[in-house]
Amino acid sequence: MKYSLLDRGDRLSRDLAEQFHQMAQEKELTRDDESPDIVLSIGGDGTLLQAFHRFRDRVGTVAFVGVHTGHLGFYADWKKDELPELLERMATLKPTTVSYPLLKVEIVTDAGRTVYLALNEFTLKSVDGTLVAQLNINDEPFEMFRGDGIVVSTPTGSTGYNKSVNGAIIHPHLEALQIAEIASINNRVYRTLGSSIILPKHHHCDIVTDPDEPLAVGIDHLVFQFQEVRSIICSVAPEKVHFARYRPFPFWNRVREAFIGWDENQGFTKKWPR
Known part of the structure; x- marks a missing residue:
């Protein structure tokens, strides 16, 4: 070995x-x-x-x-x-090998497309303050978000940042992703569901932001800044992580x-x- x-x-x-x-x-x-x-x-x-x-x-x-x-x-x-x-x-x-879902994050900018895998979660925040973003589910508009940020987690990551913002804990044998709000602001213009959303493997979520807004992107413990972001596509990755038990x-x-x-x-x- x-x-x-x-x-x-x-x-x-x-x-x-x-x-x-x-x-x-x-x-x-x-x-x-x-x-x-x-x-x-x-x-x-x-x-x-x-x-x-x-x-x-x-x-x-x-x-x-x-x-x-x-x-x-x-x-x-x-x-x-x-x-x-x-x-x-x-x-x-x-x-015994157990396999758990991963999160695939595709960030589309004017310069091209970058793809990440996350074991725990993806987080999105504005560099300058409040984040404003439209969430589409399966290419259909779902809600307009305004607040501190958005966290999208894997089932194993549901016990981390996701739990701290009142997301549900999901067993890692379920192939799903979870979208949770970080301090959303709800009024007549910006209205969100107000609870976490769990999507199955064959669904995806698109997050659309103002391309002039610089964004802070977290992939697990890694943090990046992006400019001119056109959309961010989150889905359950085709790959899985394996643990030896x-x-x-x-x-x-x-x-x-x-x-x-x-x-x-x-x-x-x-x-x-x-």
């Missing part, structure tokens, strides 16, 4: 990465940063996002594994003290542990008195 590893860059993550490389050599695993089978990230969900974008052109052929060094992450199955167990399973077991960790268990609180031995961290 060939692997590549990306760490967060702090001392703990670097030390864990060095330990992993040493143990992997003993297990006769091959480090290959060009064409790996498995890509490990050590740090947090942000580190895995970096790993995803580093191998974006090979997303169909690699599988990701996350090791978290702090709080439990949605993309990290393993804790920092479980490296020996993870390595043993990598050396002896064939993992060496043990089960259901999605709703991740949600419960992250937002509600759960102790394996005692149940919920807060209980009703008996």
Whole structure:
């Protein structure tokens, strides 16, 4: 098996990465940063996002594994003290591969067309202040938005920025995208639905803005500025991201542990008195 590893860059993550490389050599695993089978990230969900974008052109052929060094992450199955167990399973077991939807974002400007893939979300804001944009669904006008911005998320990304603006959490086996508003302003001129919208795989959303308005575009942790934007087309990507599972960790268990609180031995961290 060939692997590549990306760490967060702090001392703990670097030390864990060095330990992993040493143990992997003993297990006769091959480090290959060009064409790996498995890509490990050590740090947090942000580190895995970096790993995803580093191998974006090979997303169909690699599988990701996350090791978290702090709080439990949605993309990290393993804790920092479980490296020996993870390595043993990598050396002896064939993992179960789970595949999750990605977001395709096409930005059309006077200079041409740029295409991105997002693992978590795409965000759109105005550089100068309030964002004004027309939203079309399947080439039909739907609403005229005015407010702080728009976030379009994948199902796995629905637990992030999308949740903070009251979007729904979607199981990642559903091939869909979600459009959520960031502080919309509603009046007689600008009127929006006021809730998040979930579109299936065969639908798409076009966002049309004033081409004279400079825009701030976020693709996961990456931020860009665009000028002369004619339209932005969001759809479920034909590609998927793959994760190597060496043990089960259901999605709703991740949600419960992250937002509600759960102790394996005692149940919920807060209980009703008996």
